[in-house]
Amino acid sequence: MPLRLDIKRKLAQRSERVKSVDLHPTEPWILSSLYSGSVCIWNYQTQTMVKSFEVTDLPVRSAKFISRKQWVVAGADDMFIRVYNYNTMDKVKVFEAHTDYIRCVAVHPTQPFVLSSSDDMLIKLWDWDKGWVCTQIFEGHSHYVMQVTFNPKDTNTFASASLDRTIKIWSLGSPDPNFTLDGHSKGVNCVDYFTGGDRPYLITGSDDQTAKVWDYQTKSCVQTLEGHAHNVSAVCFHPELPIIITGSEDGTVRMWHSTTYRLENTLNYGLERVWALGYMKGSRRVVIGYDEGTIMIKIGREVPVASMDSSGKIIWAKHNEIQTVNIKSVGVDNEIADGDRLPLAVKELGSCDLYPQTLRHNPNGRFVVVCGDGEYIIYTALAWRNRSFGSALEFVWSTDGEYAVRESTSRIKIYSKNFQEKKSIRPSFSAERIFGGVLLAMCTNDFICFYDWAECRLIRRIDVNVKNLYWADSGDLVTIASDTSFYILKYNRDVVSSHLDGGGSVGEEGVEDAFELLHEINERVRTGLWVGDCFIYNNSSWRLNYCVGGEVTTLFHLDRPMYLLGYLANQSRVYLIDKQFNVVGYTLLLSLIEYKTLVMRGDFDRANDVLSSIPKEQYDSVARFLESRGMLEEALEIATDTNYRFDLAVQLGRLEIAKAIATEVQSESKWKQLGELAMSTGKLDMAEECLLHAMDLSALLLLYSSLGDADGITKLASVAKEQGKNNVSFLCFFMLGKLEECLQLLIESNRIPEAALMARSYLPSKVPEIIALWKKDLQKVNPKAAESLADPNEYPNLFDDWQIALNVEATVAPKRGIYPPAEEYMNHAERSSESLVEAFKNMHVHEEALPDDIEDAVDEVVEDGGVEESQEDAVEVDAEDAEVEESQDDAVEVEAEGSTDGAVLVNGNSSEEQWVLTPEQ
Numbered sequence: 001m002p003l004r005l006d007i008k009r010k011l012a013q014r015s016e017r018v019k020s021v022d023l024h025p026t027e028p029w030i031l032s033s034l035y036s037g038s039v040c041i042w043n044y045q046t047q048t049m050v051k052s053f054e055v056t057d058l059p060v061r062s063a064k065f066i067s068r069k070q071w072v073v074a075g076a077d078d079m080f081i082r083v084y085n086y087n088t089m090d091k092v093k094v095f096e097a098h099t100d101y102i103r104c105v106a107v108h109p110t111q112p113f114v115l116s117s118s119d120d121m122l123i124k125l126w127d128w129d130k131g132w133v134c135t136q137i138f139e140g141h142s143h144y145v146m147q148v149t150f151n152p153k154d155t156n157t158f159a160s161a162s163l164d165r166t167i168k169i170w171s172l173g174s175p176d177p178n179f180t181l182d183g184h185s186k187g188v189n190c191v192d193y194f195t196g197g198d199r200p201y202l203i204t205g206s207d208d209q210t211a212k213v214w215d216y217q218t219k220s221c222v223q224t225l226e227g228h229a230h231n232v233s234a235v236c237f238h239p240e241l242p243i244i245i246t247g248s249e250d251g252t253v254r255m256w257h258s259t260t261y262r263l264e265n266t267l268n269y270g271l272e273r274v275w276a277l278g279y280m281k282g283s284r285r286v287v288i289g290y291d292e293g294t295i296m297i298k299i300g301r302e303v304p305v306a307s308m309d310s311s312g313k314i315i316w317a318k319h320n321e322i323q324t325v326n327i328k329s330v331g332v333d334n335e336i337a338d339g340d341r342l343p344l345a346v347k348e349l350g351s352c353d354l355y356p357q358t359l360r361h362n363p364n365g366r367f368v369v370v371c372g373d374g375e376y377i378i379y380t381a382l383a384w385r386n387r388s389f390g391s392a393l394e395f396v397w398s399t400d401g402e403y404a405v406r407e408s409t410s411r412i413k414i415y416s417k418n419f420q421e422k423k424s425i426r427p428s429f430s431a432e433r434i435f436g437g438v439l440l441a442m443c444t445n446d447f448i449c450f451y452d453w454a455e456c457r458l459i460r461r462i463d464v465n466v467k468n469l470y471w472a473d474s475g476d477l478v479t480i481a482s483d484t485s486f487y488i489l490k491y492n493r494d495v496v497s498s499h500l501d502g503g504g505s506v507g508e509e510g511v512e513d514a515f516e517l518l519h520e521i522n523e524r525v526r527t528g529l530w531v532g533d534c535f536i537y538n539n540s541s542w543r544l545n546y547c548v549g550g551e552v553t554t555l556f557h558l559d560r561p562m563y564l565l566g567y568l569a570n571q572s573r574v575y576l577i578d579k580q581f582n583v584v585g586y587t588l589l590l591s592l593i594e595y596k597t598l599v600m601r602g603d604f605d606r607a608n609d610v611l612s613s614i615p616k617e618q619y620d621s622v623a624r625f626l627e628s629r630g631m632l633e634e635a636l637e638i639a640t641d642t643n644y645r646f647d648l649a650v651q652l653g654r655l656e657i658a659k660a661i662a663t664e665v666q667s668e669s670k671w672k673q674l675g676e677l678a679m680s681t682g683k684l685d686m687a688e689e690c691l692l693h694a695m696d697l698s699a700l701l702l703l704y705s706s707l708g709d710a711d712g713i714t715k716l717a718s719v720a721k722e723q724g725k726n727n728v729s730f731l732c733f734f735m736l737g738k739l740e741e742c743l744q745l746l747i748e749s750n751r752i753p754e755a756a757l758m759a760r761s762y763l764p765s766k767v768p769e770i771i772a773l774w775k776k777d778l779q780k781v782n783p784k785a786a787e788s789l790a791d792p793n794e795y796p797n798l799f800d801d802w803q804i805a806l807n808v809e810a811t812v813a814p815k816r817g818i819y820p821p822a823e824e825y826m827n828h829a830e831r832s833s834e835s836l837v838e839a840f841k842n843m844h845v846h847e848e849a850l851p852d853d854i855e856d857a858v859d860e861v862v863e864d865g866g867v868e869e870s871q872e873d874a875v876e877v878d879a880e881d882a883e884v885e886e887s888q889d890d891a892v893e894v895e896a897e898g899s900t901d902g903a904v905l906v907n908g909n910s911s912e913e914q915w916v917l918t919p920e921q
Helices: 493-501 590-601 604-611 616-628 632-638 642-652 655-665 668-680 684-694 697-707 710-722 726-735 739-748 752-762 764-779 783-787 802-817 822-828 836-842 851-865
Strands: 007-014 018-023 029-034 038-043 048-054 060-066 071-076 080-085 091-096 102-107 113-118 122-127 133-139 145-151 154-162 166-171 179-182 188-193 201-206 210-215 220-226 232-237 243-248 253-257 263-267 274-279 285-290 293-299 306-308 313-318 321-326 347-351 358-361 367-372 375-380 386-391 394-397 403-408 411-415 421-425 433-435 440-443 448-451 458-462 468-471 477-481 486-491 515-521 525-531 534-539 543-548 551-557 563-568 573-577 583-587 883-886 892-895 904-906 914-916
Touching: 018 285, 018 293, 029 060, 029 293, 038 060, 038 071, 071 102, 071 113, 080 102, 113 145, 122 145, 166 188, 201 232, 201 243, 210 232, 210 243, 232 285, 243 274, 306 358, 306 563, 313 358, 313 573, 358 394, 367 394, 386 403, 394 433, 403 433, 411 440, 468 525, 477 525, 477 534, 525 563, 534 563, 534 590, 543 590, 551 616, 590 604, 590 616, 616 632, 616 642, 632 642, 642 655, 642 668, 655 668, 655 684, 668 684, 668 697, 684 697, 697 710, 697 726, 710 726, 726 739, 739 752, 739 764, 752 764, 764 783, 764 802
Parallel strands: 018 060, 018 274, 060 102, 102 145, 145 188, 188 232, 232 274
Antiparallel strands: 007 293, 018 029, 029 038, 038 048, 060 071, 071 080, 080 091, 102 113, 113 122, 122 133, 145 154, 154 166, 154 188, 166 179, 188 201, 201 210, 210 220, 232 243, 243 253, 253 263, 274 285, 285 293, 306 313, 313 321, 321 347, 358 367, 367 375, 375 386, 394 403, 403 411, 411 421, 433 440, 440 448, 448 458, 468 477, 477 486, 486 515, 525 534, 534 543, 543 551, 563 573, 573 583, 883 892, 904 914
């Protein structure tokens, strides 16, 4: 099939009979009107229904988008036209338009006009800016008017198709038709205008089972398309491709070449009769409406037909028109950012007699070949003069300027630089594709065979499904791209030459060592090119990548489908083009590629020489490449970004470099990270300095307490208190034995109940003072509860071992300021679990004992193993979590670390209840 149309089904939705279809110009929506009386909007990307309108109980034969108003207009068999807002689902307008079934509605591309045609044989023009008033009626047909359509090249005119076997051309403002086209033997169902090029054509479909192409200037029939087995119900000229599409009640859709009128393809999706076709300018999607549902297909590839030579001149084909631009015309003064569209001046170069499907410069850029319609034409690149032509399904250049054509699956011809035929080859297999380059490649769907251009000797057969082939300029590297991955191979031309020159035999597989597989990358290549030893490509996710030595690096994330044109070394930029022929460039330094290539080869001396030619702003990219290769030391030397250099220094354990960077940037996070690393590596002095810079008080507390550094803890307590970190400050004071400071911190933090509990356990002499503060504070909330607090000076009988506790406090107090070094920890590790009070009790120290006896007992216990308060006699108070709540019934519930039994109710002589702190607290 000369056009080689790739047809992919993009949507298939079953429904009741579809009478019309339309595509939204900006949203991924299909509008279908159904014989059942409803209108549906489908999203062809998500394959789901977006909206549905229940219009009427009768068939809706035509519905169209009016996107500039966010409307849908529909005409039905109840003779009404209805307009809906497709966003809000509201009805905008409902009015009776005709006296019989409405067959078609057509929207003017720019004016606020809608045309409607009907079985009442009339065509009416409606103006929505004037409240949908009918501004004109067109009379002239003698049977049902099946379809009307505006002329896209002259929107003041339109065509109508009628079952009276005629097509009439009308002008807005004139009640009579301009002329009538008469040639079908039965009623005409459909009509469409040719949108591309200059040909004044329209196409019609009829119940006589034919479609006719008309020249509406000469008013003659140009071609009759025969082949359908039933009525032709829908026709269209594809807006982007040189094809005519016809749909029939025989259930098939046929595609015809719009120049040769050759049948190219026939589609049958088994959904019964075809009733409607929909398309949109700028898109290759076509929608088909059937008896049993809707199908969307995508025809052809969207890769733009374009080529760029080594000097930056680009030639592309828009339909049959050939245009050219020159990248060098964008002056040096124009600073174009990466990814920005280049402001190129487009020049008309000429036209092409065939429809271009491929367009390629030869290696030296003097000639351009255009291939399509089963033919090729070679033009001069500058003057666009025809130099040679012939039959070809495919055309490829060699690196020396020779070329080969594939005339069929069984015949390939090779031509010299002078356009003379050198050799005709009949391969032993079905050649589905050919590729040029250093070697001539022919491939089937299962394997590829490489041949030399001179003798056509088999060089190597490789079993792989090939989608594309890319040769490096050196001829030593080649990329074979398949559906899901690509392979980079090294071509050993010396091995091949010595084998062939030595008379070695070549079997079915070719020369065994001709190619060496270097890398396999699991990515799909859309388009690619070689720059030196670097393969640049864009993948299925539209990322622009390059591969050096098997390492893939993403250059840019493309925001739309784009295709590689080429690389200009003098600009260090790679250029891409989109399907709207917008050209963009991205910076890719050749020196950077060369450096990476040399590193991959292990040639570090030459790589260092090349490094000096790379701009400083690219050094971080180089460093990241080296890091990916595990060369962290080299990456650290090259990197310029402080954050990146700090990360590398940390990875390498180069703490002095990391410290210098942290000192330079004064980043709290970097100081903290470095401090933790220094601590883990045993560099405690550096760790302390870093943590002080980071003000990481928790880590400093860990460090000082582990070292037994009393001075450090003392300073930390002051800093923590200044910064409001009371939990750290409290712990520091507590470890230092500065219990008075602990109490004062609790009081200043308004944690008076916790202060009272702590005083009862550690400083009983302070209990009366704090009880007074507690009463004063509690008085503001609950006076009765405040009066219930017992003071040990007033009620000493309510506090067990009160006198012993006071004496123990007085005796131990001088010893609290002694801080043995950390290395003596093991001497104190096995401390007694008894409290001093319990120890005195076990030694039978009674209340009547003399103070001197008590002091001796205290000294003895302290010397035996230190002092440790047990859980029964001490309460560890968390200065942050403890809280006091006053209950409704005048009681005080003291909560210390979740405990609710922190106070004991005592009945004294007083009539009021008393709350007393006990040693257990």
